[in-house]
Amino acid sequence: xxxxxxxxxxxxxxxxxxxxxxxxxxxxxxxxxxxxxxxxxxxxxxxxxxxxxxxxxxxxxx
Amino acid sequence: xxxxxxxxxxxxxxxxxxxxxxxxxxxxxxxxxxxxxxxxxxxxxxxxxxxxxxxxxxxxxxxxxxxxxxxxxxxxxxxxxxxxxxxxxxxxxxxxxxxxxxxxxxxxxxxxxxxxxxxxxxxxxxxxxxxxxxxxxxxxxxxxxxxxxxxxxxxxxxxxxxxxxxxxxxxxxxxxxxxxxxxxxxxxxxxxxxxxxxxxxxxxxxxxxxxxxxxxxxxxxxxxxxxxxxxxxxxxxxxxxxxxxxxxxxxxxxxxxxxxxxxxxxxxxxxxxxxx
Amino acid sequence: xxxxxxxxxxxxxxxxxxxxxxxxxxxxxxxxxxxxxxxxxxxxxxxxxxxxxxxxxxxxxxxxxxxxxxxxxxxxxxxxxxxxxxxxxxxxxxxxxxxxxxxxxxxxxxxxxxxxxxxxxxxxxxxxxxxxxxxxxxxxxxxxxxxxxxxxxxxxxxxxxxxxxxxxxxxxxxxxxxxxxxxxxxxxxxxxxxxxxxxxxxxxxxxxxxxxxxxxxxxxxxxxxxxxxxxxxxxxxxxxxxxxxxxxxxxxxxxxxxxxxxxxxxxxxxxx
Numbered sequence: 001x002x003x004x005x006x007x008x009x010x011x012x013x014x015x016x017x018x019x020x021x022x023x024x025x026x027x028x029x030x031x032x033x034x035x036x037x038x039x040x041x042x043x044x045x046x047x048x049x050x051x052x053x054x055x056x057x058x059x060x061x062x
Numbered sequence: 063x064x065x066x067x068x069x070x071x072x073x074x075x076x077x078x079x080x081x082x083x084x085x086x087x088x089x090x091x092x093x094x095x096x097x098x099x100x101x102x103x104x105x106x107x108x109x110x111x112x113x114x115x116x117x118x119x120x121x122x123x124x125x126x127x128x129x130x131x132x133x134x135x136x137x138x139x140x141x142x143x144x145x146x147x148x149x150x151x152x153x154x155x156x157x158x159x160x161x162x163x164x165x166x167x168x169x170x171x172x173x174x175x176x177x178x179x180x181x182x183x184x185x186x187x188x189x190x191x192x193x194x195x196x197x198x199x200x201x202x203x204x205x206x207x208x209x210x211x212x213x214x215x216x217x218x219x220x221x222x223x224x225x226x227x228x229x230x231x232x233x234x235x236x237x238x239x240x241x242x243x244x245x246x247x248x249x250x251x252x253x254x255x256x257x258x259x260x261x262x263x264x265x266x267x268x269x270x271x272x273x274x275x276x277x278x279x280x281x282x283x284x285x286x287x288x289x290x291x292x293x294x295x296x297x298x299x300x301x302x303x304x305x306x307x308x309x310x311x312x313x314x315x316x317x318x319x320x321x322x323x324x325x326x327x328x329x330x331x332x333x334x335x336x337x338x
Numbered sequence: 339x340x341x342x343x344x345x346x347x348x349x350x351x352x353x354x355x356x357x358x359x360x361x362x363x364x365x366x367x368x369x370x371x372x373x374x375x376x377x378x379x380x381x382x383x384x385x386x387x388x389x390x391x392x393x394x395x396x397x398x399x400x401x402x403x404x405x406x407x408x409x410x411x412x413x414x415x416x417x418x419x420x421x422x423x424x425x426x427x428x429x430x431x432x433x434x435x436x437x438x439x440x441x442x443x444x445x446x447x448x449x450x451x452x453x454x455x456x457x458x459x460x461x462x463x464x465x466x467x468x469x470x471x472x473x474x475x476x477x478x479x480x481x482x483x484x485x486x487x488x489x490x491x492x493x494x495x496x497x498x499x500x501x502x503x504x505x506x507x508x509x510x511x512x513x514x515x516x517x518x519x520x521x522x523x524x525x526x527x528x529x530x531x532x533x534x535x536x537x538x539x540x541x542x543x544x545x546x547x548x549x550x551x552x553x554x555x556x557x558x559x560x561x562x563x564x565x566x567x568x569x570x571x572x573x574x575x576x577x578x579x580x581x582x583x584x585x586x587x588x589x590x591x592x593x594x595x596x597x598x599x600x601x602x603x604x605x606x607x608x609x610x
Contacts (some may be wrong), residue, residue, distance in 0.1 A: 006445045014451040024455045028462035035463075039305050047118045050111060051297070052152055055122050058271075059155050147484050186484035310466055316457040323450055328433060 106226035107222045108282075112289065115304060118297040119290050126269055127287025130280045133267050135211065137202065139259075140191035143212035144291050147185040152290065159185060166190050178295040206257035210325035215285070215292040222289045224250065226272050232260035252277035345404055368570045487610035489602075492546070500562040502551060506592070509551035509559055510597060511570070512607070515581065517605035520544045522568070523582040530586075537582045541582050548599050548609065549583045 014020050048054065111120035128149065146163040151325040163183035168190075171178035171309065183190075192208075193199035200207050210216075218224045230317040234256075235247035239327045262277045262284075269275050290296065376434035440445050476484070487507045495501050495514045503510045515523070523537040541547055551559050558574035565571030566587060577588030584593040599609045 003442055003444065004450045006442075010444065010448045010451070014448060014455075022450070022453065025456040025462060027455065027459040028266050028466070031459055032463045032466070035305070035309070039308070041300075043116070043118075043304070046116050050118050050120045050122075052121045055125075056155070059158060061155075061157065078554070099446065145481065147480070201561070217441065306464075309460060310408075312509070313460050318454060319453055320457060323453070330437065 097252065098251065100173060102252040102254070103227070103231075105223040105250055108223050108226055110222055111286070111290070112296065115300060118300065119155055120286060122271065123286040124290050126271065126273060126280075127283035127285070127290075128153050129269065129282040130262075131211070132263055133289055134280075135284065136189075136192060136259060138192055138199075138208040140193070140208075141189040141212055141291060142191065142210050143188070144294075145185065145188045147187060148294055150185065152294070153173045153287075156185070203257065210260070211288055211291065213292045215289045217292075222285050223286045225279050225288060226278075228256070229262055229285070230278055268270050345365065361546065379519075383548075388420075409548075416500045430448040434447075483555075487608055490607040492605045492607055497545075503609065510609055511547070511549050511551045511562065511582075515545050515547055523580065526575070526580065526582070526584075532585050533591070535582075535584060535593055538582075540582050540593070542599070542601060546601075546607070547583060548597065548607070549594040550597050552595065553577055553590055554585065554592040554594065555588070 012019075015025055044051070076210050111123060112118060131139075146159050149159045156161070163185060166183040166187070167180045168183050168187050169178050170181050173179055193202065196207060215221050215225060220227070230249060231250040232246060233249070235241045239247065239254060241247050241255050244257055245257060246252060248256045252332050262280045266277075266280065268277050273279060293299070362466065380458070440448075486506060488503055490501070490512060492504055492514075495512060497514045498519075499514055500515045501512045503512060520537075526537070528534040528536060540549075545578075553560050554571040555575055555577050557571065558572050560570035560577070560579060562570055562573040563577040567578050569583060569586075570579040571580045572579075572588065572590065573579070575589050577590035578586045579594055580586050580591075582593075584595075585591070597609055599607060602608055
């Protein structure tokens with residue numbers, strides 16, 4: 001079962017270099033967005049209440 | 063061929079030599095030692111809100127610190143490298159900063175007639191200096207030049223800790239220490255005698271957010287503000303650094319795996335001789 | 339934390355055999371280091387250290403042998419596991435089965451490719467960010483950008499008046515146009531124009547005309563409220579512009595240029 005799954009993965013994604021490279025760059029694109037979002041969120045959690053965007057609403061008129 | 067014994071001896075010798083050199087350097091060359099009279103009292107390490115690799119500045123503190131700078135420090139100290147626009151999105155909104163800048167008159171020109179003229183400040187203008195030049199500053203301060211505060215946190219040993227200690231460290235000179243007229247005793251200042259008088263007193267200003275303006279509160283806030291002024295890129299820098307370290311660590315682990323995968327076939331090769 | 343010892347073990351113990359030397363073996367190893375053909379006897383041998391598969395004629399097919407605890411009379415070498423054996427029939431083949439992956443070859447191949455791909459993807463992310471940072475570094479710095487924008491208070495410009503602003507070293511004309519001027523600009527036939535452009539393409543709000551005050555002929559500064567068409571007139575070579583800043587007469591080839599600008603609220607204009 002697992003072997004068949006691995007075989008499918010290999011044949012569909014890894015066998016042809018063009019498909020492999022496309023996959024690599026797609027992964028890179030997705031990874032960057034996901035990682036940046038996650039890291040920014042963690043960062044804002046660690047520094048909650050300290051950054052300008054946390055206190056901004058106190059000073060913005062209208 | 064060197065025998066393993068002498069090789070081990072060499073390793074031991076080299077290690078001991080390095081250790082002795084290191085210890086010797088630490089005790090005899092390293093400048094960290096307490097010579098209070100000449101170098102000032104070493105400031106204690108304070109738990110700054112921006113201490114550590116994951117901490118940003120406390121921007122509410124920067125805002126209060128700007129108020130302290132504007133109402134107290136700016137009477138003598140310039141802040142040449144900070145423009146009004148730098149405050150936008152850090153401690154004030156764009157409208158607030160525009161209003162603050164417009165209260166200051168700047169010389170601009172020349173106009174159509176070739177004359178310089180006065181105009182209200184804009185976001186692109188820099189913080190107005192208290193004195194037109196160094197000579198005027200010295201003349202007003204009994205020969206002492208109040209340093210520009212833009213980079214003061216980076217420019218002094220101990221950084222923010224030193225600044226906080228200086229601002230809160232004024233006291234009566236101990237017995238036996240002679241302080242000249244016009245100087246003040248501050249154990250954290252190198253030499254002990256500083257030209258600046260104590261500037262912060264409890265309740266000296268009134269914070270707009272209602273924080274009690276004690277001496278230490280004002281000292282902490284203004285030091286945070288000046289730490290920001292010295293490193294406006296601080297928050298972004300730390301965030302970027304953390305992200306880079308995470309990605310690079312993963313890449314390192316992956317490279318180790320790949321190297322081992324590549325070398326596996328090479329390393330497990332055997333050469334066999336058959337005598338015939 | 340639990341990962342690191344395992345990682346280290348995996349990193350260093352993969353292909354080489356790190357057998358636990360016995361104290362006696364180590365002692366002999368060093369004592370006899372000048373003796374090239376010394377013999378090491380270690381007994382009793384641990385069960386894992388020895389074992390040979392033999393063919394029916396008695397020759398060795400494969401043999402498990404560890405360089406730490408060799409059996410028999412073997413030339414000792416510190417950095418090689420090859421063994422010279424006085425045999426014309428047999429070859430000692432170390433048994434690698436313990437170090438082979440237990441997974442199926444196809445799985446490990448797919449896994450290796452996935453590792454290569456992941457490394458490639460992460461490297462691409464890093465490379466992209468490094469390049470972006472370098473390129474951003476080359477663009478205008480914040481202090482230059484701060485000067486590149488000019489804010490104009492529109493309440494101070496009455497209807498039917500021109501104002502000239504300095505922006506990036508060039509004059510910018512701002513005209514608060516009257517109703518009749520707007521309708522005059524709209525009434526002009528495009529076929530009459532040298533550089534056809536409708537008035538609505540040249541303004542964001544019809545009452546405010548904002549243009550660079552540089553004649554498109556040779557770069558002089560035209561004079562306002564002058565010329566045959568009630569707009570601007572360039573004194574250098576006599577180019578006439580209409581109330582929308584379009585060229586009507588004279589040597590200039592193009593209409594007066596429109597800078598980038600934005601209205602902020604009702605009475606504030608930001609050029610740049």
